[in-house]
Each structure stands twice: as C-alpha cells, then as structure tokens.
Amino acid sequence: MTVWDTVFGDLKEPKKAGRKILSAIPVKDIDILSWSYGDRQKLVSKGNRIRIFAGDVLITDISRPLFRATSEIAAVILRNGDVKLPDDTDIGGVIQIVNHLEAVIKFKHKPNQLSKNMTMLESLSICAAANLLGMSRYVDHIYKRCEALLRKGLPTYENLDAIIAFSKHHERLFSIVVNDLAVHVRDDTIPDVEEFNAYLMLNPILDATIKEVNEKYATNLLRQAEREERRIPFWDEKKAKAATLEISCQKKALETIPKDRKFTSEERMHWLRTKGKQPPKGC
Known part of the structure; x- marks a missing residue:
C-alpha cells in the first residue's frame, strides 16, 4: 500500500x-x-x-x-x-x-x-x-x-502595524497585544506616552479597543469593591455569633448541674467545628 x-x-x-x-x-x-x-x-x-x-x-x-x-x-x-x-x-x-x-x-x-x-x-x-x-x-x-x-513584552510599532493590519485574521494575537497594552496604559508604564498617544490617534480601532478593555477592568474592580463592602458586615456578624457561641459553650462546660450543661444544637455544631471533637460528657 x-x-x-x-x-x-x-x-x-x-x-x-x-x-x-x-x-x-x-x-x-x-x-x-x-x-x-x-x-x-x-x-x-x-x-x-x-x-x-x-x-x-x-x-x-x-x-x-x-x-x-x-x-x-x-x-x-x-x-x-x-x-x-x-x-x-x-x-x-x-x-x-x-x-x-x-x-x-x-x-x-x-x-x-x-x-x-x-x-x-x-x-x-x-x-x-x-x-x-x-x-x-x-x-x-x-x-x-x-x-x-x-x-x-511591548511590540515595536512596526509589529503593531502588522497586528492591526491582520487583526481580523488573527483575533487571538490582536487580543494578546491589546490586553498587554491596556495593562501598561492603566499602570502608566508605556515608555514614551506622547509617542504612543500619537500612534493611537492614527489607529482609532486600537485606541477604542484598549479603552474598552480598561473600562471593563474598572467596572470589574468597582463590582469587586461593592461585593467586599457587602461581605464585611456578613463576616463581622458571623464572627460575633461565633464568639457568643464560644462563650456559651465554655460556660456550660464548667457547669455542675446537668440541666445547665446541655448544649443547644447550634452550640454542639460550633464545638465540633472549632474543637474537632465531641462536646464534654453531659453537654
């Protein structure tokens, strides 16, 4: 064959x-x-x-x-x-x-x-x-x-021209370059900002795409901050509740009267979670 x-x-x-x-x-x-x-x-x-x-x-x-x-x-x-x-x-x-x-x-x-x-x-x-x-x-x-x-690293302007010219055919490479440039723009690490801005004026599609990436980044940061603001009170409440349960468990563990030693189901779960073992006998 x-x-x-x-x-x-x-x-x-x-x-x-x-x-x-x-x-x-x-x-x-x-x-x-x-x-x-x-x-x-x-x-x-x-x-x-x-x-x-x-x-x-x-x-x-x-x-x-x-x-x-x-x-x-x-x-x-x-x-x-x-x-x-x-x-x-x-x-x-x-x-x-x-x-x-x-x-x-x-x-x-x-x-x-x-x-x-x-x-x-x-x-x-x-x-x-x-x-x-x-x-x-x-x-x-x-x-x-x-x-x-x-x-x-940052592409030369000659290579950037090539990427822009073939952006429709090589969307992945265009995206790599745009995202990298967007990071440098927001971190203010472009070597010659005036020259770069002049280049962007001649290439509005690149300019608009970089701005779009950074706007999306800023939006995500804002949403993350908002989530963090909502999260802090939630965890503060959880910590306060855990502290209350810990005090209650320790107090009951020291009681000598049987009925006063009994843990609630919530206290029992707290003890198991924090101590990794069963509550004291009679609790």
Missing part, C-alpha cells in the same frame, strides 16, 4: 473483482514533509491545476493532488475547479504558501519547514493565507513564534 493509496483511495480506478477501494485518510493527519521524494512526486501536476482567486482577481494556481493532500477544507472551498478567497486576502501570503508547497513536492532531499526568519507582517500574511486555504499545519511553527514574541 502506497501513500497515494491511503490519501487518494477514493480516486483509484473502479474496483476489480475481489478488490476493495480504500477510504482516504483525513488531511489533518497528513504531513507531506514527512513523505519520501517518490511519494511527494505523485502530487506534482502541470495540467491538473486549481486556480486561486481573491474575489475576482486570479492570484495563482496549485496542483490539484497537492491541494487535496494539504487543504483540510478542500471540499468546502473548492467550487468548479476554483478556490475563491475574500476580496481583501493578502495576495503575497497566498503566493508564498503555494510556492513553498510546490517546492516541497519537487525537492529531492528531505524538505524543510518554512523559515521562521520573516518579519511580523510576512509571518501574519502567510499564516492568514494558510488559514483561509486550510493549510495551517504548514505554518503553525511560524504562528507560535509570533505569539511567543508578542508575549515577551
């Missing part, structure tokens, strides 16, 4: 007598970088191609077998031999991921992952394109590097 059999079992010729057609394995379980050169070569096709558009603009084309082996959503986005991505798709990212995969299937030696040595803008562009094409597996390492970099 070959790799082709397990991936494209449903495309094999009609079964002959006594022969069973194999079911294709899920694309999410396939990594063509791990295939042998011979198996990768079977994905090469000059004539059987799929066109990829951004709206009505043709971006590039890709080998149909390669597309089927690498796109987890091929059945969803492939229509009449074409793939139509949103109008605002970044063309550069699409071309880069397609060129990389086309190179992988033609490379005689063991292929490498896409290089992580890209700018934030290039990284987010190719990750966005891969997400739209259902090929995230091949850029996951790039995405993780972006997230790790953004979690290290």
Whole structure:
C-alpha cells in the first residue's frame, strides 16, 4: 500500500473483482514533509491545476493532488475547479504558501519547514493565507513564534502595524497585544506616552479597543469593591455569633448541674467545628 493509496483511495480506478477501494485518510493527519521524494512526486501536476482567486482577481494556481493532500477544507472551498478567497486576502501570503508547497513536492532531499526568519507582517500574511486555504499545519511553527514574541513584552510599532493590519485574521494575537497594552496604559508604564498617544490617534480601532478593555477592568474592580463592602458586615456578624457561641459553650462546660450543661444544637455544631471533637460528657 502506497501513500497515494491511503490519501487518494477514493480516486483509484473502479474496483476489480475481489478488490476493495480504500477510504482516504483525513488531511489533518497528513504531513507531506514527512513523505519520501517518490511519494511527494505523485502530487506534482502541470495540467491538473486549481486556480486561486481573491474575489475576482486570479492570484495563482496549485496542483490539484497537492491541494487535496494539504487543504483540510478542500471540499468546502473548492467550487468548479476554483478556490475563491475574500476580496481583501493578502495576495503575497497566498503566493508564498503555494510556492513553498510546490517546492516541497519537487525537492529531492528531505524538505524543510518554512523559515521562521520573516518579519511580523510576512509571518501574519502567510499564516492568514494558510488559514483561509486550510493549510495551517504548514505554518503553525511560524504562528507560535509570533505569539511567543508578542508575549515577551511591548511590540515595536512596526509589529503593531502588522497586528492591526491582520487583526481580523488573527483575533487571538490582536487580543494578546491589546490586553498587554491596556495593562501598561492603566499602570502608566508605556515608555514614551506622547509617542504612543500619537500612534493611537492614527489607529482609532486600537485606541477604542484598549479603552474598552480598561473600562471593563474598572467596572470589574468597582463590582469587586461593592461585593467586599457587602461581605464585611456578613463576616463581622458571623464572627460575633461565633464568639457568643464560644462563650456559651465554655460556660456550660464548667457547669455542675446537668440541666445547665446541655448544649443547644447550634452550640454542639460550633464545638465540633472549632474543637474537632465531641462536646464534654453531659453537654
């Protein structure tokens, strides 16, 4: 059984007598970088191609077998031999991921992952394109590097520009950056406040989102303070009640007249809870 059999079992010729057609394995379980050169070569096709558009603009084309082996959503986005991505798709990212995969299937030696040595803008562009094409597996390492970099500290303005440009495609990364900036704003730890405020004036969406986060934070603090105000009288009352029960229990434990030694159910529970043992005999 070959790799082709397990991936494209449903495309094999009609079964002959006594022969069973194999079911294709899920694309999410396939990594063509791990295939042998011979198996990768079977994905090469000059004539059987799929066109990829951004709206009505043709971006590039890709080998149909390669597309089927690498796109987890091929059945969803492939229509009449074409793939139509949103109008605002970044063309550069699409071309880069397609060129990389086309190179992988033609490379005689063991292929490498896409290089992580890209700018934030290039990284987010190719990750966005891969997400739209259902090929995230091949850029996951790039995405993780972006997230790790953004979690290290304040982003550069260049990286911030990239995050804003791809905020719709990378909502998680945008949220990480916004929440971090919101903390620095309310703690007054932005290095150059005037420069940062000028940047926010040019990026009103970022400005509004940071303010929204901090307003929500302030609201939560207010609610927490209100809960604390309600909680203090409650616990003061509980402590006073416990002190009263303790005095009553100690007094009854010292009584010599049997009827005066009897604990109430509440006193008994207090003794058990605070002493961890049964009340004195006769109480």
